[in-house]
Structure formats: C-alpha cells, structure tokens
Amino acid sequence: MDMADRVVAVTGGASGIGKATVFLLAREGARVIIGDVTEDAGHAVAKDAAGQGLRVEFLKLDLTQAASVEEFAAGANAAAGGRLDGLVNAAGWDRIQPFMENDPAIWERLININLLGAVRLCRGVLPPMIAAGKGKIVNISSDAGRVGSMGETVYSAAKGGIIAFTKSLAREMARSRINVNCVCPGPTDTPLLQAQPERMREALTRAIPFRRVAQPQEIAEAVMFFLGPRTDYVTGQVLSVSGGLTMVD
Ligand SMILES: NC(=O)c1ccc[n+]([C@@H]2O[C@H](COP(=O)([O-])OP(=O)(O)OC[C@H]3O[C@@H](n4cnc5c(N)ncnc54)[C@H](O)[C@@H]3O)[C@@H](O)[C@H]2O)c1
Structure with missing residues (x-):
C-alpha cells in the first residue's frame, strides 16, 4: 500500500472530491x-470510514477564519x-x-x-515538514x-x-524536499456541481471530449x-483531470 502509515490532512x-480522496487514501x-x-457530514464520513476499518478522524475547520485555520493546523500536526x-x-x-x-x-x-484558506493552512503545517525535510502538498484548483x-x-x-501559489511555494520548498503540486478538476459529479442548473450541466457535458463529467474518485x-x-x-506541476475539456501546455 502506497500510503501505509502516512498521516494526511x-x-x-466531508463531501465530494475531498471525501473520495479521504477514502482512497485511507484504503491505501x-x-x-x-x-x-x-x-455533521465530517463526523459521518469518519464514522462510515471507521465502520470499514479505516483510520479517519474529523477536526473542525473554517477556512474563512484565520484563527480556525491556525487551530486546525496545530491540531492536525499534533494528531x-x-x-x-x-x-x-x-x-x-x-x-x-x-x-x-x-x-x-x-x-x-x-x-x-478558495485561495487564502489554503495559503494560511500551508503556512500552518509547513514548519515541521521543513524541519524534517519532507512532506507533500496537493492543492485542488480548477480548469476555471x-x-x-x-x-x-x-x-x-x-x-x-x-496555481501560481503552488508553483512559487514549490520553488521555495524544494530545498526542504517538500513537493507542492496542483490538480485541476473539470466538471465533477459532486454536490457543488449538482447545485447548478441542469441546462448548465448539460452544456458542460457536451463541451467535454469524453462526453461525461468526472466522478470524484477520478480526481482523487x-x-x-x-x-x-x-x-x-x-x-x-499542474494536472488537469477533465476528460480533455482543457488541453493546456
Ligand atoms: N465539482 C466540480 O465540478 C469542481 C470542478 C473544479 C474544481 N472543483 C474544486 O474541487 C474542490 C472540491 O469540490 P467539490 O466539488 O468536492 O465540492 P463539495 O461542495 O462537494 O465539497 C466542498 C467541501 O468544502 C467544504 N468547505 C466549504 N467551505 C469551507 C470552509 N469555509 N472551511 C472549510 N471547509 C469548507 C464544504 O463543507 C464541503 O465539504 C473545490 O476546491 C472545488 O473548487 C470542483
């Protein structure tokens, strides 16, 4: 198993792509x-995972509040x-x-x-990674x-x-052997997409060379x-996972 005994936040x-990632990592x-x-949803995912013998914990995080991000970073490092x-x-x-x-x-x-929350959280989890000279960060951006x-x-x-933050942070962290990369989903079948009007989802599907939206597991x-x-x-690096919707150099 690729991720045996690794600890990943x-x-x-609690939902969509993040939830699919949680289960894939835990199964690995x-x-x-x-x-x-x-x-509620975060605790439910942890409980569901525990029922399957997987090791998943939940800590509250509100990315709009700097203090909450700091508290989560400290809690995750400690855990x-x-x-x-x-x-x-x-x-x-x-x-x-x-x-x-x-x-x-x-x-x-x-x-x-979508931006400052991830920036603040990276700042919070990086010090022990830098001290150890290892760690991996993956940011979810978007083809948008x-x-x-x-x-x-x-x-x-x-x-x-x-995307720009990922590239610049990757340059700064390379000396500490920390990898920072970015995944750009195209339209993906999650509550975020399901909340959009059907007309829009159909138009998006028509624009995708594979003629379907992604499943969250494919992004995971x-x-x-x-x-x-x-x-x-x-x-x-930046990797689009979008059924060919965008093909950027
Ligand atoms: N679904 C798509 O079509 C699509 C396409 C491109 C990129 N993305 C990106 O993929 C990522 C996952 O999206 P998804 O489709 O799984 O969405 P989702 O709505 O299913 O899940 C998003 C999760 O983020 C959490 N969240 C929202 N605000 C938060 C906050 N202030 N603090 C902490 N957590 C918060 C939500 O509670 C939810 O659990 C997002 O970054 C999204 O922008 C999604």
Missing part, C-alpha cells in the same frame, strides 16, 4: 484527518505526532453568477475559501483557473491564484498520484 473531506493505508466546516506527511487542500466554494451582478461580499468569500469560466470570474481568479486518483512515492521528483 484533507480539507473539504493512510491515517486521514478531515478538516471541514460541515461538522500526526508532530508532523503531517501530506496536506490536500480540497475545500472549495463557488457561486455561479455574472461578474456584474456580484455583491462584493461574494468576492471576499470566494478568495477567503487555467482557462477562465463564464459566471465564475472571481472563483477563477482564486483558482488561478492557487490524481491527488493520490502526487501524494505517493511515484512522484517524489515532481513538484510545481
């Missing part, structure tokens, strides 16, 4: 710490015995609406959850952050920010690829 692990032998703002082996920044939030109709409060929420997306203008800005496989030992020499 997964934000957004990892101990997983979920951080999520949705407490891992001082240092996490990996961090997956999978939590995200979106509101599809034309830019000119956006209330500026939405911009702040989009940036806080690579090529833009109608009605997701500030979300795309935050996701593009995560790419996260697993970056966390596991097969990519020890890969850092600062």
Whole structure:
C-alpha cells in the first residue's frame, strides 16, 4: 500500500472530491484527518470510514477564519505526532453568477475559501515538514483557473491564484524536499456541481471530449498520484483531470 502509515490532512473531506480522496487514501493505508466546516457530514464520513476499518478522524475547520485555520493546523500536526506527511487542500466554494451582478461580499468569500484558506493552512503545517525535510502538498484548483469560466470570474481568479501559489511555494520548498503540486478538476459529479442548473450541466457535458463529467474518485486518483512515492521528483506541476475539456501546455 502506497500510503501505509502516512498521516494526511484533507480539507473539504466531508463531501465530494475531498471525501473520495479521504477514502482512497485511507484504503491505501493512510491515517486521514478531515478538516471541514460541515461538522455533521465530517463526523459521518469518519464514522462510515471507521465502520470499514479505516483510520479517519474529523477536526473542525473554517477556512474563512484565520484563527480556525491556525487551530486546525496545530491540531492536525499534533494528531500526526508532530508532523503531517501530506496536506490536500480540497475545500472549495463557488457561486455561479455574472461578474456584474456580484455583491462584493461574494468576492471576499470566494478568495477567503478558495485561495487564502489554503495559503494560511500551508503556512500552518509547513514548519515541521521543513524541519524534517519532507512532506507533500496537493492543492485542488480548477480548469476555471487555467482557462477562465463564464459566471465564475472571481472563483477563477482564486483558482488561478492557487496555481501560481503552488508553483512559487514549490520553488521555495524544494530545498526542504517538500513537493507542492496542483490538480485541476473539470466538471465533477459532486454536490457543488449538482447545485447548478441542469441546462448548465448539460452544456458542460457536451463541451467535454469524453462526453461525461468526472466522478470524484477520478480526481482523487490524481491527488493520490502526487501524494505517493511515484512522484517524489515532481513538484510545481499542474494536472488537469477533465476528460480533455482543457488541453493546456
Ligand atoms: N465539482 C466540480 O465540478 C469542481 C470542478 C473544479 C474544481 N472543483 C474544486 O474541487 C474542490 C472540491 O469540490 P467539490 O466539488 O468536492 O465540492 P463539495 O461542495 O462537494 O465539497 C466542498 C467541501 O468544502 C467544504 N468547505 C466549504 N467551505 C469551507 C470552509 N469555509 N472551511 C472549510 N471547509 C469548507 C464544504 O463543507 C464541503 O465539504 C473545490 O476546491 C472545488 O473548487 C470542483
């Protein structure tokens, strides 16, 4: 098992892509710490996993609150015995609406959850990784952050920010042998996508060369690829998992 005895924190692990990642990592032998703002769902995932003999714990995390991010980072490091082996920044939030109709409060929420939350959490978990000279971080961005997306203008800005953050952090952390990589899902069958109008989901499906949206497990496989030992020499990279929707150099 690729992840035997590794301890990995997964934000957004209560739902969708994060949840699929939690189960895949745990089945590969990892101990997983979920951080999520949705407490009931987070505890339910941990309980479901325990029922399957998997090691999954839940800690409350609100990425919009700096103090909560600091507390989660300290709690996750402590639960891992001082240092996490990996961090997956999978939590995200979106509101599809034309830019000119956006209330500026939405911009702040989009940036806080999708960009600053991950930035703050990386800052919190990195010190013991740097001291040990090892660790792996995987950030979930979006194809919207690579090529833009109608009605997701500030979300795309935050996701593009995560890509640039990944690359620059990878450069700074290379001397400490810490890998930082990024996965960009295309439309994926999760509650986030299911909340969008059917008309929009159909149009997205038609635009995808594979003519279907992704299943969350398919995104989790790419996260697993970056966390596991097969990519020890890969850092600062961006991988789209989107059925060919985008093909960026
Ligand atoms: N589903 C898609 O089509 C799609 C496409 C591209 C990128 N993504 C990205 O993939 C990631 C996972 O999305 P998903 O589709 O699984 O969504 P989801 O809504 O199913 O899950 C997102 C999780 O993030 C958590 N979260 C939201 N706000 C939070 C906060 N303030 N603090 C802590 N946790 C918070 C939610 O509670 C939820 O459990 C996100 O970063 C999203 O932007 C999704």
